[in-house]
Amino acid sequence: MSEKHYYNANDLNKFGNISDFQQKMGDKFFDWYGEVFAEGELSAREKSLIALAVAHAVQCPYCIDAYSSDAYKKGYSEGQMMEAVHVAAAIRGGASLVHGVQMMNKVKEIGM
């Protein structure tokens, strides 16, 4: 019996199957997704690095696999890719820390 777990790397290849349960919305999503990542005012290469950083911010293992491969394939170096991950991490860390101001405000409000 196969081991049960929440994430399976092979499920990434089945992403397209989400349309099976809701064809119309699935089709619209994939059309939109395709357009988002096409060459535009940002290059497909630049978008790949943004996607890599966001994948880490949202901690999606499928997205991390997909955009680690895509960004490397599109020519980003290991160092550049890790810097992008640091950008994601810095925004996440900063997002927590900037709320420290709210904490300070509240403490100052209620404290003597």
Added chain:
Amino acid sequence: MKSLNALGHHLSYSERQIDILEKEGENQQPFFREKLEAIGLSPLKATGIEIMQVNMGKMCNQVCKHCHVDAGPDRKEIMTQETMQSILDTLKSTDIATVDLTGGAPEMNPHFRWFVEEISKLGRHIIVRCNLTIILVNPKYHDLPHFFKKHKIEVASSLPFYTSSRTDRQRGDGVFNKSIEALKLLNEVGYGKAGSGLILNLVYNPAGAFLPPSQDALEKEFKTALKKDFDIEFNSLYAITNLPISRFLDYLINSGNYESYMQELIDAFNPAAVVSVMCRNTLSIGWNGYLYDCDFNQMLDLKVSESNAQHISEFDLAALNNREIIVGRHCFGCTAGSGSSCGGSVA
């Protein structure tokens, strides 16, 4: 680093490679022929011979990790002048327009210059697949840019990336810097320069188990980076997919990427690329004069189908023009995504 052949490695035997590629059993991946049948293109047939690709030998000054030829300094199999003469005699009897010289490093064959001069006399277009570093490796090769220019040779040179780390990982330490130096020498005599008529194309192939990105986008990046960092110019970039043969097959197996890479090639099967695969208009000739549908089949020792004469000494143009092409799972490498050929993407 030694060749697989020198190491006595089991993948130096073409039969063993074919056993792996054509494996049958449970959960097997589709055969290439089945995919062709599904789109009505089986058997795949040649459309003529526009390009004669001549592999002048396995000898090379480099030992690249992905090399499908298993070339290197320890390989001594090179084409004889007698075989070259047979090729020249054949060319005289046909109107094949282009002769594409490859290896190994074709320039290391002692009869290379004589062969080029003789082909040049026949008025055929010549392509030399120059690995760049050969120009610098020994003083006797330093004048190659001038020799290429004299015969208006089209130069096609591998440069896996515009940074040293990825290039050297695939082609060996120091190869990137020497390649840049050689490209500057080619630019100096006019290669790659607008209006010179001297064509310098670069060849990209992935340094790892992945397919090439868009050829057009990559060409723009290469042009921008090489111009900015080194003031180097070139004409076109060819993005080529690595086929699971010889050292690249060894790399795929050892790195645990073989099954997933094959699946990626199969999933990316593009019927539009099949129509334009290079084997349909190219004939490949091995160092020993045997005939193949392409350089990859040559390295798997899959000669042209048995209904044809299989050696240059028995060349039969009419039969070869319409021959049935020998295919296998390795062919998925030429039909994946935008397709792949010695001239880059095809679809």
